């Protein structure tokens with residue numbers, strides 16, 4: 001079983017100091033003031049923290065609910081959700097395609113007091129989308145599943161044509177409890193709530209009333225996942241067969257985010273789970289086809305999209321290469337759970353300019369404690385090539401700005 005330790009809070013965090021405004025903080029001095037238009041041409045994904053810093057779980061690899069967590073704790077106000085949708089439509093009209101919006105991120109989205117109303121807003125966006133310019137984004141809800149059985153939650157996702165993604169690291173009660181609560185003894189009670197909701201979601205998907213159902217084999221507790229994966233696939237496929245669902249989509253997470261440096265874990269490299277893919281991917285279990293994918297394939301489905309990242313980003317970090325919005329609309333890197341490096345806000349800046357800020361971004365305070373910096377990534381020849389190219393690009397960007405160190 002892997003061990004996890006909590007890192008100390010940084011003195012530079014916006015949430016640890018008494019300064020009245022971000023503008024006076026040296027930790028965020030890197031944010032460009034007058035952004036240009038973006039250069040990147042690949043379609044993008046958005047992670048929207050409908051709920052930030054509030055969760056009914058306490059996953060070991062997440063900073064939320066830990067004593068070290070210093071980020072915001074809030075529900076997304078209505079005007080931010082509305083502004084996000086307006087920005088996505090505006091971006092499409094400008095030729096910037098958002099292909100995926102995941103309501104997830106740094107809190108449990110189904111805890112939002114107006115969850116059903118917000119799902120309706122996304123459903124309205126899809127229903128009224130003018131796709132003459134670009135196709136409508138796929139909109140998803142990523143949930144730990146603990147509230148899926150509550151009245152109206154599954155229906156709100158299904159009725160609005162959204163994708164449901166359930167984080168499900170293991171069918172083993174002890175492993176599940178460890179991963180989701182840091183306490184193996186709580187797994188059985190948790191699974192009693194989650195498993196009937198999974199059956200209900202599979203039934204809805206089999207009947208065609210739920211657009212799409214996926215499982216994130218996550219949080220990426222590698223040892224727990226590996227030790228129980230065969231049983232997890234067996235459980236999910238036999239349940240799917242029982243309710244008439246003919247396929248399963250499983251998303252694997254090769255790397256572990258360390259969440260603003262607040263969480264550290266012993267596995268800092270990348271595990272592509274090649275043996276698990278060999279055993280289960282594209283195979284039939286109980287007559288149910290199992291399709292497995294790696295999480296980054298959602299964000300970079302084609303190799304040429306990595307080329308776009310290396311070409312247009314001063315610091316080509318995979319995890320800063322998409323949009324991540326906090327509940328108040330602040331643009332962050334996906335690993336910046338404590339919001340130490342705000343990169344603009346969608347309420348007053350359009351997506352093209354926010355993307356340009358990301359393209360110009362150079363390593364800052366959170367990157368110092370980050371085990372997913374491109375120049376530190378470990379795990380095979382392809383990653384070695386990416387590490388080399390990203391490191392070369394970063395050195396050139398730093399030279400151009402007269403800086404010597406990340």
Ligand code: SF4
Pocket residue numbers: 054055056057058059061062063064065105106107108144180219
């Ligand atoms: S990873 Fe997700 S489900 Fe787990 S504690 Fe963090 S926000 Fe909650």
Ligand code: SF4
Pocket residue numbers: 317318319320333334335336363364366367370371372373374
């Ligand atoms: S290196 Fe920096 S930009 Fe990249 S994931 Fe880590 S904190 Fe985010």
